[in-house]
Amino acid sequence: MNINTTKIISLLFFIFSAFYLYTAYQIQVFAFDENAPFNARTFPIYLGYAGLFFSGLKLILPDPNTIKVDHQNLEYKKTGILILIAIIYGATILKVGYFLTTSLFLFASYYFLGERRWILMFLLSFPFVAAFMYLLHGILDIYLRDPFLKSIGVMG
Amino acid sequence: MIEGILIGLTTALTFQNILMVMVGCFFGTIIGMLPGLGPMTAIALMIPITYGFDPATGLILMAGVYYGAVFGGSTSSILLNAPGVPGTVATSFDGYPMAQQGKAGKALAIAAWSSFAGGTLSAIYLLFMAPSLSKVSLSFRSPDYFALMILGLTAIAAFSSKGQFLKAMMMVVLGLMLASVGQDSLSDITRFTFDNMNLTDGISFVLVVMATFAMSEALTIILKRNDPTSAAKQVSLTELGSIRINKEERTKMYKTIPRSSIIGFLIGVLPGAGATIASFLAYGMERNVVSDEEKEKFGKGSVNGLSAPETANNAACSGSFVPMLTLGIPGSGTTAVMLGALLGFGVQPGPRLYMTNPEIFWSIIMSMYIGMVILLILNLPLIPYIARILAVPKNYLIPLILFFSVTGIYVMSFNNFDIYLMIGIAVVATFLRLYDFPMPPLILAFVLGGLMEENLRRSLLLSNGSWEFLWDRTLTACILAITILIVIWHIYKTFKKKN
Numbered sequence: 001m002n003i004n005t006t007k008i009i010s011l012l013f014f015i016f017s018a019f020y021l022y023t024a025y026q027i028q029v030f031a032f033d034e035n036a037p038f039n040a041r042t043f044p045i046y047l048g049y050a051g052l053f054f055s056g057l058k059l060i061l062p063d064p065n066t067i068k069v070d071h072q073n074l075e076y077k078k079t080g081i082l083i084l085i086a087i088i089y090g091a092t093i094l095k096v097g098y099f100l101t102t103s104l105f106l107f108a109s110y111y112f113l114g115e116r117r118w119i120l121m122f123l124l125s126f127p128f129v130a131a132f133m134y135l136l137h138g139i140l141d142i143y144l145r146d147p148f149l150k151s152i153g154v155m156g
Numbered sequence: 157m158i159e160g161i162l163i164g165l166t167t168a169l170t171f172q173n174i175l176m177v178m179v180g181c182f183f184g185t186i187i188g189m190l191p192g193l194g195p196m197t198a199i200a201l202m203i204p205i206t207y208g209f210d211p212a213t214g215l216i217l218m219a220g221v222y223y224g225a226v227f228g229g230s231t232s233s234i235l236l237n238a239p240g241v242p243g244t245v246a247t248s249f250d251g252y253p254m255a256q257q258g259k260a261g262k263a264l265a266i267a268a269w270s271s272f273a274g275g276t277l278s279a280i281y282l283l284f285m286a287p288s289l290s291k292v293s294l295s296f297r298s299p300d301y302f303a304l305m306i307l308g309l310t311a312i313a314a315f316s317s318k319g320q321f322l323k324a325m326m327m328v329v330l331g332l333m334l335a336s337v338g339q340d341s342l343s344d345i346t347r348f349t350f351d352n353m354n355l356t357d358g359i360s361f362v363l364v365v366m367a368t369f370a371m372s373e374a375l376t377i378i379l380k381r382n383d384p385t386s387a388a389k390q391v392s393l394t395e396l397g398s399i400r401i402n403k404e405e406r407t408k409m410y411k412t413i414p415r416s417s418i419i420g421f422l423i424g425v426l427p428g429a430g431a432t433i434a435s436f437l438a439y440g441m442e443r444n445v446v447s448d449e450e451k452e453k454f455g456k457g458s459v460n461g462l463s464a465p466e467t468a469n470n471a472a473c474s475g476s477f478v479p480m481l482t483l484g485i486p487g488s489g490t491t492a493v494m495l496g497a498l499l500g501f502g503v504q505p506g507p508r509l510y511m512t513n514p515e516i517f518w519s520i521i522m523s524m525y526i527g528m529v530i531l532l533i534l535n536l537p538l539i540p541y542i543a544r545i546l547a548v549p550k551n552y553l554i555p556l557i558l559f560f561s562v563t564g565i566y567v568m569s570f571n572n573f574d575i576y577l578m579i580g581i582a583v584v585a586t587f588l589r590l591y592d593f594p595m596p597p598l599i600l601a602f603v604l605g606g607l608m609e610e611n612l613r614r615s616l617l618l619s620n621g622s623w624e625f626l627w628d629r630t631l632t633a634c635i636l637a638i639t640i641l642i643v644i645w646h647i648y649k650t651f652k653k654k655n
Binding site: 023028078079082083140 | 187320322323325326329330332333336340342343345347348375378379380381549550551552554555556558559562563566567570571572575576579583586588590591592593608609612613616617619620621
């Protein structure tokens with residue numbers, strides 16, 4: 001059997017399905033529901049077996065369309081940085097507020113993607129987010145939590 | 157009936173009402189383009205405003221908002237691969253690749269014309285078949301729905317790219333697994349939450365669709381930036397905004413639109429089925445009936461592949477008004493909100509509405525149709541400008557896509573956990589996409605997961621745990637037979653190609 005990344009993904013999915021199936025069997029159901037034709041664990045159990053079946057087949061059967069990915073040409077560093085910025089954005093958005101974090105997230109993302117036109121970067125972050133916030137909060141009446149703007153008295 | 161139609165037209169075609177539909181279309185398109193805000197939210201936002209008008213004007217405003225939001229959703233699917241609502245997911249399969257090839261204007265024009273044609277044809281079906289179809293829709297039982305969902309999932313997997321059936325089925329199972337997270341709908345028992353309160357309500361659709369489509373697409377573009385074989389090419393600005401559909405493309409659409417509108421309308425009539433299943437089934441069927449040469453283009457910017465789900469989606473929207481108006485049963489979330497608005501206006505939908513108040517029935521139908529006509533007139537000239545979103549340099553476009561994705565989740569939950577979960581799913585999806593694991597089956601399975609479990613539960617409880625319900629009813633057996641035929645046909649085609 002030829003081992004390629006697709007097979008490894010299938011193996012991981014097989015292990016994941018086995019774990020899912022194990023967890024499905026652990027779901028606590030009410031005593032009166034235990035022997036019912038259908039309870040909270042029935043459908044997940046079927047899904048667990050289906051996952052084992054399809055990933056098992058993918059593992060066993062030959063793979064005629066092997067996908068080759070040239071890792072040399074992939075931009076792992078920039079993608080990683082972007083994901084990291086997004087995680088920091090997610091971590092600070094509630095505490096700091098929508099306006100400042102979103103503007104800084106956009107500004108930092110433009111910078112790390114190689115942009116250096118500062119004025120354009122600024123316009124497409126702070127004023128852009130302010131306009132977007134006005135659309136959501138001011139016009140559509142969708143609440144946006146923003147402790148920062150509240151602390152400086154811009155938002156009620 | 158003719159008298160009712162004329163009364164409906166007279167009501168809808170006053171200056172005030174035409175102005176309302178124009179305003180509605182404009183705001184609907186803007187709201188629909190924002191991730192996480194689909195037609196349902198758009199209509200819900202308009203309800204307090206409409207109560208200031210008389211019922212006909214209020215309904216006409218909502219009709220404009222509704223069709224505007226549907227078109228706006230298709231626009232973000234085509235331009236950014238960011239479908240905000242399940243009904244426009246299938247649009248992105250061929251719409252987005254077409255936009256990437258520098259044909260964004262054309263893709264939007266095909267979507268607009270297909271939606272319009274789908275809506276027009278379904279309005280004609282509605283005229284003649286509404287009362288009788290409401291009876292047919294009531295004959296559908298849980299086993300039939302369950303079989304219909306199996307058919308939808310198998311079709312999307314079987315019709316995925318060559319040699320990807322097993323990968324697609326794995327994605328179907330993964331989508332159903334994700335849908336099973338959270339409280340069980342009947343017993344309220346929590347499943348797969350691992351004592352995390354944030355997972356008790358399950359994972360939201362917008363989160364999964366943003367992660368697997370918009371965010372993972374943005375990450376893939378960055379990842380493959382230096383890949384010479386990648387599709388990230390500089391698009392031509394002159395071609396980008398062109399809305400010209402050539403003769404060959406028109407011929408393809410003429411064939412696709414009638415069959416997709418029938419599927420869309422019939423699925424829309426079934427309570428609970430809705431535009432999502434209709435668009436996926438139409439896409440799957442279209443791939444099945446076109447020539448082998450055209451089949452190869454599916455997923456890479458096929459005209460048929462874009463036209464079919466857009467037609468079916470709109471036809472299903474009109475179809476879903478059949479159970480709402482004739483039975484008082486909303487066929488989808490959007491029609492449920494509309495039903496609430498109708499009740500607020502003092503209009504009681506039900507079997508008697510069609511008989512006792514035909515003028516109200518036809519006013520609603522006509523206002524929906526006029527909304528669609530105005531939308532086409534308003535939005536076609538704007539397409540060249542909307543399409544230029546793609547001309548924004550990638551250094552700006554990618555962060556903006558990420559920003560829209562995160563905002564979509566943030567305004568829904570105000571929760572850090574959902575943002576982390578979205579990033580996590582997006583990273584896994586990006587990796588899976590690198591190895592050609594298709595995402596559409598995952599999304600369809602995620603959307604159908606809850607409904608599928610509910611219908612299986614009812615079927616098994618009614619049959620006392622026996623699986624005989626699968627062939628007890630003729631309708632269920634027929635749907636399952638079609639499913640089996642699709643799988644056999646797929647296996648046969650695969651072996652035939654190998655030999």
